[in-house]
Amino acid sequence: MNLKMKYSCLILLVFTFSASHGAVDFGFAGDILTSTGNILKSVISKSLKLNQSPDDFFEEFKNILIGYPFEPGFMFVSTLCSIVVSEENIKPRIRPSIEKMNYVLKTKDRNISVPLNDPVELWSLDDFNRDWPTVIMVTGWTTNISEGTAADSIYDAYECRGNVNFVLIDTAGFVDTIYSWAAFNTEEIGNILADSLAILTESEYDMENITLIGHSLGAQICGSAGRNFYNKTNKLLPKIIGLDPANPCFDMGESLTGLYRGDADFVIVLHSNPGIFGKADPLGDIDFYVNGLRPKAPGCFTITCSHGRAVEYYAESVYPGNEHNFMAVKCNSLSALEQNSCKGIPIPMGYATPTNVKGNYFLKVNKKSPYGKNSTKNFVPICQVFNDSMSYN
Known part of the structure; x- marks a missing residue:
């Protein structure tokens, strides 16, 4: 995906995200542009300061739109579950056999x-x-x-x-x-x-x-x-x-x-x-x-x-x-x-x-295998069975 396509996708994602979270009113195009612009401005500013590549820039946006919105919900669920478990008000219907x-x-x-x-x-x-x-x-x-x-x-x-x-x-x-x-x-x-x-x-x-x-x-x-x-x-x-x-x-x-x-x-x-x-x-x-x-x-x-x-x-x-x-x-x-x-x-x-x-x-890691930044390019796992005399760490 080239840079132009990525920025187009980012704008579309921000557009959708802002609407779904009540940040914009579709009756006012100016509000939409302002909301989108503010988000883009903040992320682009950080990207430029860190000299990020377009790929890093795109990954940052995916975290904003896909990752972070889930955190409050999972925090609430985890806290609620912990309280219920500590009070021993419920028991698992299925127990290990x-x-x-x-x-x-x-x-x-x-x-x-x-x-x-x-x-x-x-x-x-x-x-x-x-x-x-x-x-x-x-x-x-x-x-x-x-x-x-x-x-x-x-x-x-x-x-x-x-x-x-x-x-x-x-x-x-x-x-x-x-x-x-x-x-x-x-x-x-x-x-x-x-x-x-x-x-x-x-x-x-x-x-x-x-x-x-x-x-x-x-x-x-x-x-x-x-x-x-x-x-x-x-x-x-x-x-x-x-x-x-x-x-x-x-x-x-x-x-x-x-x-x-x-x-x-x-x-x-x-x-x-x-x-x-x-x-x-x-x-x-x-x-x-x-x-x-x-x-x-x-x-x-x-x-x-x-x-x-x-x-x-x-x-x-x-x-x-x-x-x-x-x-x-x-x-x-x-x-x-x-x-x-x-x-x-x-x-x-x-x-x-x-x-x-x-x-x-x-x-930091790569987006696809091999994931390690210090890995050999185009890495393909090649099995080599160690001799019995070699140590296992």
Whole structure:
């Protein structure tokens, strides 16, 4: 899309947005032009100050028209849900039934399902290599393992590295019900996962080899698993990676607190849809704000797309040779980053994030794959299975 077409689209979008929000009266063309002009003037002024490209300019407008209007509504829903949950006035109509849920150990040749209430069977499988690290992935609301997407994209990346036990949790629809019921279920499912991990570590499996990864509600389940594991064993899991942890219903100090620093020895959080489907608050030891606090990810036209981008960003960082695709700088805002006011040492976001750093880090990404600004142009993932003698970080 050339610059002329983009500006034409922007004017049309502002026109529609202003009308739908009562900012203009179609009986007065002058009001329409004034409203449109004021918005355009503000954004163009900022764009010129930051020397933004037409693409950046267009992305800024999409955030104004597509992303930001959702934030007040989601804030209200989240607050209301948190109050109701804390008062214990309602209970989920559908509660987890452990006998219907499964672990799925993914291998190159097959997927092996084991009931969640029989973790000993899982850890005893011939296909579970006790000398390898174990990654446990928990998907979010309406993204279960049968649909692929989040789970498969991250598995493919880890399988490309080789020498890893990759386990998914099949929640059998218990996080695919009405959202408020699903939110209730995260704590209980997390407790079940904690029991299984306690059994694994008691069998002399090295706890330092365990990593939990969760997307959306799955990230909140991982937080629950980490807290409950500590309560059962008095030990902290080494690492939890939260990919855009779910926002609605999860407020600190209420019944559903969700993932937070302290749930593992090191908690990493990637934010891609802050303030809407994903939490905007810093939650981990280190929080990465992709495109700052803007709720719409570059290249996305929906908030659902933006919420899922955290998974794609992380998966890209796992592929061998792409560990440093996403370089972030400790900063207070995206604007400060764009003005080169953040002078810290850049660190990689995702697979290679060092565990000795803390704070809020900001970065920008590309609109399409490869998303990392530091990636090789025209990147195509090429799998290379590491030799057994090579280390897994």
